[in-house]
Amino acid sequence: MTLNARDRSRQNAPDDFTLDGDGPLFRQIERAITGMILRGQYKTGDRLPSEADLTAKFGASRQTINKAITELAKRELVARNRRAGTIVSARFQESFQVQLHDISEVVLTRGDLYEFRILKRARAINGENGMTWTAIPNGGAMLYLEVLHLANGAPVQLERRLVNLAAVPWIEKEDFSDTPPAKWLLANIPWSSVRHQLRATTADNELAGILGIAVGAACLVVERQTFHLAAPITRSRMTHPGDRFQIDSLFALSGFENAEQD
Amino acid sequence: MTLNARDRSRQNAPDDFTLDGDGPLFRQIERAITGMILRGQYKTGDRLPSEADLTAKFGASRQTINKAITELAKRELVARNRRAGTIVSARFQESFQVQLHDISEVVLTRGDLYEFRILKRARAINGENGMTWTAIPNGGAMLYLEVLHLANGAPVQLERRLVNLAAVPWIEKEDFSDTPPAKWLLANIPWSSVRHQLRATTADNELAGILGIAVGAACLVVERQTFHLAAPITRSRMTHPGDRFQIDSLFALSGFENAEQD
């Protein structure tokens, strides 16, 4: 195998195995390698030194090296293969993570006054009166809740929720005077899986009236269903006025956070 | 010292430290404890046995126990404190994770035919002709791209993108005949942080024409900006017809995935 000058310099360049002395050793190593990748000292397809080599270069034990690189692998910055070694990933990510925060947190974070009102509360039978939830059997008992969330007195979210009473019978005793149903459920009922759907709709007459927006205005809808060990717990449809609400989410590789403008 | 079953049940922590023998030991332990929490054998506020105790109960080394519980702590199923021990969290989550997939993956996953068309491509100067991107200096050179993504011939996403030419000058040589700009950028340009915004809008005349929908129809807009070591790389606004596209994301605690209906 032959290397041209550029390749050779690339192989010699990464003599940058210096640590910043800040925090645990495995984090320092993680940052050091992340930095070398981000700065291009290791490029897509390059092979990192083996754990044994890094052990010598950083003067750390193999466990510590492994812990650091395993973190990078979780973030898909590198791919690890037995025998083949650790390869810097083609950075194509087929998915990004976005965080959805509870509406009360969003409002309070913006520095606004948060309030909520229970507009409706009723027992319902699945399949009757146009109330259907396909995840639970027809005829199953449900609690229907309609909650309006406000920021500085203006509606920012209408929450329409169904709760599976077969799974959470105790909820009938709750009056939600202090804690909104979303928070009560999350604090009291464990879940093992969550499904989210996000979509856009336009406001019909009823929705426009409740949210105080024009008929036909765009709305952002977040639907969430939680399950506990395969049992459906609750489904909520959260509708937000398009002009008063948006989801905002920032993600940074740890150690490389910067203050960004919008 | 040993306790009989009665003594242990008095402590509200029944013995169920059995492993399923499937995969690495630390994953088995992780699943075992997750299961005990989800089944209510440990409730919110309960203290888990110390790592030293678990070492004995599972017959594993402390490292292995620690690796398992550290995973639970990352997922916020438990909170760890020196001296105070490991406490099962109040399950209130103030944020959920949702995954955003590349549009081509979404279309292909649905079993549809994916195509894209570059509608426009032009150099632009920040601040001129109504093109502004506040993250880069006024007067900065940008590449503007307008890309239409189709599923079975029907538009599902209009992507309007600005690329910071100061950061990625090489992009001017790309013709994007095979690979859409989003994929090219992710595969070729590293990033260290990403910002997402999601909102709903209604289609204006131009948008309605391009997407083939009615004027005033609801659209879901995803805006993404990536940065590399504080330098803005690209900003894309991805607009989807509300009736043809929604974001769908499923999350499950590992080991507790179930097939859910919608």
Place this chain on the structure above:
DNA sequence: AAGTGGTCTAGACCACACG
């Protein structure tokens, strides 16, 4: 003072993929 988790080391065996 003492219990708990946080981290690190040294050494080991194994599974897998490549030659």
Place this chain on the structure above:
DNA sequence: GTGTGGTCTAGACCACTTC
């Protein structure tokens, strides 16, 4: 076979928090 990562153990010292 051989090199790589995957995992595990035993032992250790330390930092933090509560007692």
